[in-house]
Amino acid sequence: MVKHSTQLLDRTFSALADPTRRSLLEHLALGDCCVTDLARPHRMSLPAVSKHLKVLEGAGLVSRQKQGRVHSLKLEAAPMKQAQQWIEEYRRFWEASFDRLEDYLKQLQPNETKHEDPN
Amino acid sequence: MVKHSTQLLDRTFSALADPTRRSLLEHLALGDCCVTDLARPHRMSLPAVSKHLKVLEGAGLVSRQKQGRVHSLKLEAAPMKQAQQWIEEYRRFWEASFDRLEDYLKQLQPNETKHEDPN
Numbered sequence: 243m244v245k246h247s248t249q250l251l252d253r254t255f256s257a258l259a260d261p262t263r264r265s266l267l268e269h270l271a272l273g274d275c276c277v278t279d280l281a282r283p284h285r286m287s288l289p290a291v292s293k294h295l296k297v298l299e300g301a302g303l304v305s306r307q308k309q310g311r312v313h314s315l316k317l318e319a320a321p322m323k324q325a326q327q328w329i330e331e332y333r334r335f336w337e338a339s340f341d342r343l344e345d346y347l348k349q350l351q352p353n354e355t356k357h358e359d360p361n
Numbered sequence: 362m363v364k365h366s367t368q369l370l371d372r373t374f375s376a377l378a379d380p381t382r383r384s385l386l387e388h389l390a391l392g393d394c395c396v397t398d399l400a401r402p403h404r405m406s407l408p409a410v411s412k413h414l415k416v417l418e419g420a421g422l423v424s425r426q427k428q429g430r431v432h433s434l435k436l437e438a439a440p441m442k443q444a445q446q447w448i449e450e451y452r453r454f455w456e457a458s459f460d461r462l463e464d465y466l467k468q469l470q471p472n473e474t475k476h477e478d479p480n
Contacts, residue, residue: 248380259375261367264447271451326448328383329441332390 250302251328254321257301262286263294267303267317274316369421370447373440376420381405382413386422386436393435 257263266280281291295315298304302321307314376382385399400410414434417423421440426433 251383252378252380255374256378258447259371259378261371264370268451322448322452326445326452328377329445329448332387333441333445 247324250321250324253301254303254325257297257303258325260294260297263298266291266294266298270304270315270317274314276312276314280315366443369440369443372420373422373444376416376422377444379413379416382417385410385413385417389423389434389436393433395431395433399434 258267262284265284269275269280269283277288277291277295280295281288284291295304295306299306302318305316305318307316377386381403384403388394388399388402396407396410396414399414400407403410414423414425418425421437424435424437426435
């Protein structure tokens with residue numbers, strides 16, 4: 243398996259382990275926006291949204307740009323790609339072991355046929 | 362986006378947010394094994410491994426079969442597939458917004474050409 247940054251994966255998976263944070267990321271996938279716009283559909287207070295955004299920023303999943311008093315939030319791809327890669331490699335690795343089992347069972351079949359009673 | 366089980370995703374991502382648990386899953390991807398076999402390469406005590414396994418079992422990522430005193434552990438695919446699906450859909454959604462931006466910029470280009478000075 244490819245070596246991933248352990249801490250980056252820890253922080254990414256931890257950030258994704260909350261429905262509000264996943265929802266904020268889905269919202270930001272539509273385009274950059276400010277904290278107030280993010281808070282509105284979630285019916286959350288600004289401090290509550292800010293708390294979740296801090297976790298997402300800590301994981302590097304979201305970056306913040308300050309334009310005067312307005313803070314614009316933007317998705318960052320890299321950490322999510324690492325997380326996706328980990329699951330993907332793990333899946334391939336795992337499915338490969340199923341394939342090996344399947345191959346093994348196929349190899350067994352002809353021998354089993356020989357033992358079958360012709361009647 | 363497809364509706365996923367929120368609690369299942371919470372538990373899966375939370376379980377994946379620890380390097381030891383990810384390592385245990387990678388180990389189990391090689392094949393079923395017992396707690397003692399899992400503990401050995403991690404140089405961990407049996408209670409420490411059991412604690413992590415409980416989290417993985419709670420997330421449905423690992424199941425346990427008891428054969429007398431030996432507990433055999435097995436990977437379970439469903440929760441990981443859900444997690445992978447969430448990231449995958451999110452990525453498509455996000456990349457689609459980049460594509461839309463690219464299309465928009467391409468649409469702008471011919472108009473910009475018209476304004477170019479022929480000299």
